[in-house]
Amino acid sequence: VGPFVTRDKALISMKKIENNYKFKGIKVLSTSAEVKERESIARERPKEIQQLNSLNGVGIEISNGNGVNRMARIVGGYLKEKGLTVSRLTNDKNFNHSKTRIFYLKGHQEAAYHVSLNLPVPKNVEEIKHFDRPNIKVKVLIGKDLVISKILLEEGKKT
Numbered sequence: 001v002g003p004f005v006t007r008d009k010a011l012i013s014m015k016k017i018e019n020n021y022k023f024k025g026i027k028v029l030s031t032s033a034e035v036k037e038r039e040s041i042a043r044e045r046p047k048e049i050q051q052l053n054s055l056n057g058v059g060i061e062i063s064n065g066n067g068v069n070r071m072a073r074i075v076g077g078y079l080k081e082k083g084l085t086v087s088r089l090t091n092d093k094n095f096n097h098s099k100t101r102i103f104y105l106k107g108h109q110e111a112a113y114h115v116s117l118n119l120p121v122p123k124n125v126e127e128i129k130h131f132d133r134p135n136i137k138v139k140v141l142i143g144k145d146l147v148i149s150k151i152l153l154e155e156g157k158k159t
Helices: 006-023 033-043 045-055 073-080 110-119 144-158
Strands: 058-065 086-091 101-105 122-128 136-142
Touching: 006 073, 033 122, 073 101, 073 136, 073 144, 101 110, 110 122
Parallel strands: 058 086, 058 136, 101 122
Antiparallel strands: 101 136
Protein backbone atom coordinates (compact mmCIF):
# COMPACT_ATOMS: atom_id res chain seq x y z
CA VAL A 1 0.00 0.00 0.00
CA GLY A 2 3.14 2.19 0.16
CA PRO A 3 5.48 3.79 -0.42
CA PHE A 4 6.46 4.43 3.18
CA VAL A 5 9.24 6.55 4.61
CA THR A 6 10.28 3.83 7.05
CA ARG A 7 9.87 0.08 7.35
CA ASP A 8 8.13 0.56 10.72
CA LYS A 9 5.42 2.75 9.18
CA ALA A 10 4.83 0.11 6.51
CA LEU A 11 4.49 -2.63 9.12
CA ILE A 12 2.09 -0.53 11.23
CA SER A 13 -0.11 0.17 8.22
CA MET A 14 -0.05 -3.49 7.17
CA LYS A 15 -1.10 -4.58 10.68
CA LYS A 16 -4.03 -2.11 10.65
CA ILE A 17 -5.20 -3.44 7.30
CA GLU A 18 -4.93 -7.03 8.53
CA ASN A 19 -6.91 -6.24 11.69
CA ASN A 20 -9.62 -4.04 10.15
CA TYR A 21 -10.20 -5.85 6.85
CA LYS A 22 -9.12 -9.42 7.67
CA PHE A 23 -6.74 -9.14 4.74
CA LYS A 24 -3.32 -10.79 4.98
CA GLY A 25 -0.65 -8.43 3.68
CA ILE A 26 2.81 -9.09 2.32
CA LYS A 27 5.88 -6.88 2.33
CA VAL A 28 7.41 -5.99 -1.01
CA LEU A 29 10.45 -3.86 -1.66
CA SER A 30 10.04 -1.92 -4.86
CA THR A 31 12.35 0.24 -6.89
CA SER A 32 9.72 1.09 -9.49
CA ALA A 33 9.92 4.26 -11.52
CA GLU A 34 6.96 5.72 -9.57
CA VAL A 35 8.70 5.15 -6.22
CA LYS A 36 11.91 6.70 -7.58
CA GLU A 37 9.87 9.68 -8.83
CA ARG A 38 8.33 10.17 -5.37
CA GLU A 39 11.77 10.00 -3.76
CA SER A 40 13.05 12.56 -6.26
CA ILE A 41 10.16 14.92 -5.48
CA ALA A 42 10.79 14.53 -1.76
CA ARG A 43 14.43 15.58 -2.26
CA GLU A 44 13.42 18.57 -4.38
CA ARG A 45 10.87 20.23 -2.08
CA PRO A 46 11.24 23.73 -3.64
CA LYS A 47 10.49 22.26 -7.07
CA GLU A 48 7.41 20.49 -5.67
CA ILE A 49 6.17 23.70 -4.05
CA GLN A 50 6.64 25.53 -7.33
CA GLN A 51 4.69 22.79 -9.13
CA LEU A 52 1.88 22.94 -6.55
CA ASN A 53 1.65 26.70 -7.03
CA SER A 54 1.24 26.16 -10.78
CA LEU A 55 -1.62 23.73 -10.05
CA ASN A 56 -3.60 26.23 -7.96
CA GLY A 57 -7.03 26.72 -9.45
CA VAL A 58 -7.04 23.39 -11.28
CA GLY A 59 -10.35 21.98 -10.10
CA ILE A 60 -10.23 18.31 -9.13
CA GLU A 61 -13.30 16.11 -8.81
CA ILE A 62 -13.19 12.94 -6.72
CA SER A 63 -15.83 10.37 -7.66
CA ASN A 64 -16.51 7.26 -5.58
CA GLY A 65 -16.69 4.27 -7.91
CA ASN A 66 -16.13 1.51 -5.36
CA GLY A 67 -19.09 1.89 -2.98
CA VAL A 68 -17.10 2.25 0.23
CA ASN A 69 -18.90 4.77 2.42
CA ARG A 70 -17.24 8.24 2.44
CA MET A 71 -14.37 7.14 0.19
CA ALA A 72 -14.54 10.26 -2.01
CA ARG A 73 -14.37 12.43 1.12
CA ILE A 74 -11.37 10.49 2.46
CA VAL A 75 -9.45 10.69 -0.82
CA GLY A 76 -10.41 14.35 -1.27
CA GLY A 77 -9.22 15.22 2.24
CA TYR A 78 -5.98 13.35 1.65
CA LEU A 79 -5.29 15.25 -1.59
CA LYS A 80 -6.18 18.57 0.05
CA GLU A 81 -3.60 17.83 2.75
CA LYS A 82 -1.11 17.36 -0.09
CA GLY A 83 -1.91 20.89 -1.28
CA LEU A 84 -4.21 20.07 -4.19
CA THR A 85 -7.47 21.90 -4.96
CA VAL A 86 -10.36 19.45 -4.59
CA SER A 87 -13.48 21.20 -5.88
CA ARG A 88 -16.11 18.47 -5.94
CA LEU A 89 -16.94 15.12 -4.31
CA THR A 90 -19.41 12.78 -6.04
CA ASN A 91 -20.58 9.21 -6.33
CA ASP A 92 -20.26 7.54 -9.70
CA LYS A 93 -23.29 6.02 -11.41
CA ASN A 94 -22.13 2.58 -10.32
CA PHE A 95 -19.78 1.19 -7.70
CA ASN A 96 -18.26 -1.63 -9.74
CA HIS A 97 -15.03 0.04 -10.88
CA SER A 98 -12.11 -2.26 -10.14
CA LYS A 99 -9.28 0.19 -10.94
CA THR A 100 -8.76 3.81 -9.98
CA ARG A 101 -8.63 6.03 -13.05
CA ILE A 102 -7.69 9.66 -13.56
CA PHE A 103 -9.18 11.74 -16.37
CA TYR A 104 -8.00 15.18 -17.46
CA LEU A 105 -8.85 17.85 -19.99
CA LYS A 106 -6.36 18.73 -22.70
CA GLY A 107 -3.65 20.97 -21.27
CA HIS A 108 -3.93 19.55 -17.75
CA GLN A 109 -1.84 16.41 -18.10
CA GLU A 110 0.77 17.71 -15.62
CA ALA A 111 -1.91 18.22 -12.96
CA ALA A 112 -3.29 14.71 -13.56
CA TYR A 113 0.19 13.26 -13.30
CA HIS A 114 0.80 15.12 -10.04
CA VAL A 115 -2.49 13.77 -8.62
CA SER A 116 -1.47 10.25 -9.66
CA LEU A 117 1.83 10.57 -7.79
CA ASN A 118 -0.07 11.31 -4.60
CA LEU A 119 -2.31 8.22 -4.69
CA PRO A 120 -1.00 4.88 -3.34
CA VAL A 121 -2.15 2.64 -6.20
CA PRO A 122 -1.24 2.34 -9.89
CA LYS A 123 -3.62 4.46 -11.95
CA ASN A 124 -4.74 4.77 -15.53
CA VAL A 125 -4.41 8.39 -16.63
CA GLU A 126 -6.23 9.43 -19.77
CA GLU A 127 -7.34 12.56 -21.61
CA ILE A 128 -11.07 13.23 -21.96
CA LYS A 129 -12.95 15.74 -24.14
CA HIS A 130 -15.12 17.43 -21.48
CA PHE A 131 -16.55 17.24 -17.97
CA ASP A 132 -20.03 18.23 -16.80
CA ARG A 133 -18.64 21.15 -14.78
CA PRO A 134 -16.48 23.82 -16.45
CA ASN A 135 -14.26 24.35 -13.38
CA ILE A 136 -13.22 20.65 -13.26
CA LYS A 137 -9.98 19.92 -15.08
CA VAL A 138 -9.03 16.58 -13.47
CA LYS A 139 -11.29 13.78 -12.24
CA VAL A 140 -10.29 10.85 -10.02
CA LEU A 141 -12.62 7.86 -10.35
CA ILE A 142 -11.95 5.72 -7.28
CA GLY A 143 -11.88 1.98 -7.89
CA LYS A 144 -11.91 -1.04 -5.61
CA ASP A 145 -8.09 -1.17 -5.76
CA LEU A 146 -8.02 1.83 -3.40
CA VAL A 147 -10.11 0.12 -0.68
CA ILE A 148 -7.11 -1.48 1.03
CA SER A 149 -5.42 1.93 1.09
CA LYS A 150 -8.28 3.55 3.05
CA ILE A 151 -6.41 3.37 6.37
CA LEU A 152 -3.26 4.82 4.80
CA LEU A 153 -5.24 7.71 3.32
CA GLU A 154 -6.94 8.43 6.65
CA GLU A 155 -3.59 8.31 8.46
CA GLY A 156 -2.04 10.59 5.83
CA LYS A 157 -4.65 13.24 6.60
CA LYS A 158 -3.56 13.27 10.26
CA THR A 159 0.15 13.84 9.59
